[in-house]
Amino acid sequence: MDPVEPMQTQLLTATGRETMKKLLISLAVLLITAVSAQAGPEEDRMAFIKYYKSKFPNVPMEEYANGAYAIDPVGRENWEAIEEFPPYEPFIDRGQVMWETPFANGKGYKDCFPDGPVIAHHYPHWDKKQKMVMTLPLALNQCREANGEKPLKYKKGPINNILSYIAFQSRGQVVNVKVPMDDPDAVAAYEDGKKFYFTRRGQLNFSCASCHVQNTGLKVRTEILSPSVGHVTHWPTYRSKVDWSTVGTLHRRFTGCNKNIRAKPMKAQGPEYRNLEYFLSYLSNGLELNGPGARK
Amino acid sequence: MIKMVRLVSTLVVITSAAWLTACSNKPMTKEVPVAKVDPAIVAAGKAIATGRSKGNCLACHMIEEGESPGNIGPPLIAMKARFPDKAKLRAQIWDATAVNPESAMVPFGRLQVLSDDEIDKVVEYIWTL
Amino acid sequence: MSLLDKHSIRQSENLERTMKSVQRWVAAAIVIGLMVGSTALLAGEMKVDAATASEAIAQAEAAQKKADSVNGEWRDTGKFIKNAKKAAEAGDYAKAIRLAKKAESEGNLGYQQAVSQSELKIPSYFKAMYQ
Numbered sequence: 001m002d003p004v005e006p007m008q009t010q011l012l013t014a015t016g017r018e019t020m021k022k023l024l025i026s027l028a029v030l031l032i033t034a035v036s037a038q039a040g041p042e043e044d045r046m047a048f049i050k051y052y053k054s055k056f057p058n059v060p061m062e063e064y065a066n067g068a069y070a071i072d073p074v075g076r077e078n079w080e081a082i083e084e085f086p087p088y089e090p091f092i093d094r095g096q097v098m099w100e101t102p103f104a105n106g107k108g109y110k111d112c113f114p115d116g117p118v119i120a121h122h123y124p125h126w127d128k129k130q131k132m133v134m135t136l137p138l139a140l141n142q143c144r145e146a147n148g149e150k151p152l153k154y155k156k157g158p159i160n161n162i163l164s165y166i167a168f169q170s171r172g173q174v175v176n177v178k179v180p181m182d183d184p185d186a187v188a189a190y191e192d193g194k195k196f197y198f199t200r201r202g203q204l205n206f207s208c209a210s211c212h213v214q215n216t217g218l219k220v221r222t223e224i225l226s227p228s229v230g231h232v233t234h235w236p237t238y239r240s241k242v243d244w245s246t247v248g249t250l251h252r253r254f255t256g257c258n259k260n261i262r263a264k265p266m267k268a269q270g271p272e273y274r275n276l277e278y279f280l281s282y283l284s285n286g287l288e289l290n291g292p293g294a295r296k
Numbered sequence: 297m298i299k300m301v302r303l304v305s306t307l308v309v310i311t312s313a314a315w316l317t318a319c320s321n322k323p324m325t326k327e328v329p330v331a332k333v334d335p336a337i338v339a340a341g342k343a344i345a346t347g348r349s350k351g352n353c354l355a356c357h358m359i360e361e362g363e364s365p366g367n368i369g370p371p372l373i374a375m376k377a378r379f380p381d382k383a384k385l386r387a388q389i390w391d392a393t394a395v396n397p398e399s400a401m402v403p404f405g406r407l408q409v410l411s412d413d414e415i416d417k418v419v420e421y422i423w424t425l
Numbered sequence: 426m427s428l429l430d431k432h433s434i435r436q437s438e439n440l441e442r443t444m445k446s447v448q449r450w451v452a453a454a455i456v457i458g459l460m461v462g463s464t465a466l467l468a469g470e471m472k473v474d475a476a477t478a479s480e481a482i483a484q485a486e487a488a489q490k491k492a493d494s495v496n497g498e499w500r501d502t503g504k505f506i507k508n509a510k511k512a513a514e515a516g517d518y519a520k521a522i523r524l525a526k527k528a529e530s531e532g533n534l535g536y537q538q539a540v541s542q543s544e545l546k547i548p549s550y551f552k553a554m555y556q
Contacts, residue, residue, distance in 0.1 A: 043555060046554075047551065047554035047555050048554070050554045051551060051554045191545070194545065195545045198545060198546070198547060198548070199539070199542050199545075200538065200542060201496075201497065201538065201539070202499055202500060203407050203408070203409055203499050203500070203501075203531070203534075204402045204407075204409070205393070205402060205403055205407055205538070206400065206402075209548065209551065210400045211400075213548075213550070213551055214398075214400055214548065214550055214551075215368045215400060218366070218367050218368045219366045219367050219368070220355050220356065220366045220368065221354065221355050221364050221365070221366050222364045222366075258500075259500055262499055262500040262501065263498070263499060263500055264493070264498040264499060264500050264502070264503070265500075266496070272496065398548050398549060398550065406534075407534055407538075408527075408530065408531070408534065
């Protein structure tokens with residue numbers, strides 16, 4: 001019997017085991033990447049950017065904060081003229097008064113938000129304690145209620161004043177939404193927002209994506225459809241159309257979009273719209289905040 | 297007298313046939329071949345197609361002489377050449393997602409945005425473009 | 426005539442008899458069916474009363490609720506139901522039933538629309554961006 005033989009066999013099995021192990025590892029890696037390629041927020045954001053870049057190769061990234069005006073030269077001229085005498089200015093001033101005026105109990109917004117008023121870029125965020133997406137309007141109302149004040153309405157009215165003030169003070173801050181991937185509830189909220197975005201609804205059967213991905217840059221009547229990267233940077237926004245003619249919130253805009261496609265709108269600041277805001281805001285990561293905004 | 301009776305009975309038959317067609321809720325009402333289309337039907341179809349509250353075709357499609365059209369869908373020109381089969385044009389308006397599930401076009405018939413009768417009129421109008 | 430022939434004749438006679446009775450039955454069935462059908466249709470169209478209206482409104486509300494449970498309700502469904510109730514109160518049952526039927530069918534369509542998309546599906550025009 002050759003004495004070397006058992007040695008060889010041993011070696012072979014060892015290499016065999018090694019190969020097996022490598023195979024398993026690469027299989028696992030493959031599986032993980034396959035799953036994450038479908039799901040991760042960062043992959044989503046990169047996919048949106050890739051899509052818009054291929055549609056609008058000459059639009060620099062920072063321009064996306066200007067919405068449709070990044071891709072609509074005619075509308076842009078009009079908009080720049082409006083921005084010379086910003087229609088939202090009086091609302092900022094009223095908001096400052098709100099920020100500085102104490103509640104009946106002597107405390108004020110400043111006590112709830114000690115880092116304020118430059119805080120818009122901290123929202124929306126995942127609130128681990130309350131297990132929900134926290135938005136700025138919701139945080140403002142939680143502050144009010146904690147101090148015995150009535151909550152403000154979420155679509156129209158004075159909430160837009162204080163939001164205008166905070167938005168103006170927060171100009172230039174960078175959107176930096178985080179989805180804690182180790183928290184399944186946070187991931188689920190993000191995924192829920194994404195699902196909402198891609199779901200067709202209403203009698204007209206549109207999803208957010210039908211207009212703002214599939215047909216971005218094209219026109220409905222005379223209106224150019226804006227890209228979703230940049231949708232959240234400029235709120236609240238003054239809209240000059242007749243039934244606005246004032247500053248309104250992002251959730252008021254969601255409501256309007258849903259009504260346009262003949263879907264029953266969700267509740268402003270309810271879980272559906274907050275989760276949608278979470279997803280949508282993540283897409284704008286890296287862009288500068290430029291609210292309050294002015295739009296048609 | 298006999299002539300009168302005949303006339304009346306023919307009228308009755310025609311109107312009841314029309315009534316039956318209008319009332320049947322089937323999505324794909326078979327087109328009855330008509331030699332020439334009543335201009336009143338075409339005009340009614342035009343009103344539905346270009347009005348904002350009903351068909352609102354102009355929201356997405358260019359139509360000759362139509363004011364402020366969108367451009368999401370293709371311009372509505374040479375429709376007879378593009379849809380030699382009128383039933384295919386009707387099916388496209390009734391539910392474009394049947395052929396292409398990712399079509400952004402509103403399923404006007406399936407989701408009851410327009411009635412079958414309204415769609416028939418729109419088809420007659422669009423086919424003249 | 427052979428036995429076989431006799432047999433086949435008897436067979437064809439039998440067949441004829443059966444055919445005749447089948448024909449008779451079919452004719453009877455058609456007549457009865459038409460009678461029942463048209464009475465039902467007439468009854469269905471004639472019953473324009475408060476009870477039918479409130480039944481139609483109840484069905485519309487059930488469909489609306491079902492659509493809402495999956496976030497699939499449409500914009501005007503609630504408005505149609507509200508107007509159907511108003512019409513019923515004013516005694517216009519035909520209008521109430523028409524509006525309620527419309528709302529019910531919207532509720533069903535909205536429900537189907539949402540349920541058919543219960544799984545997130547990234548559309549093909551965007552899917553390629555993940556590569």
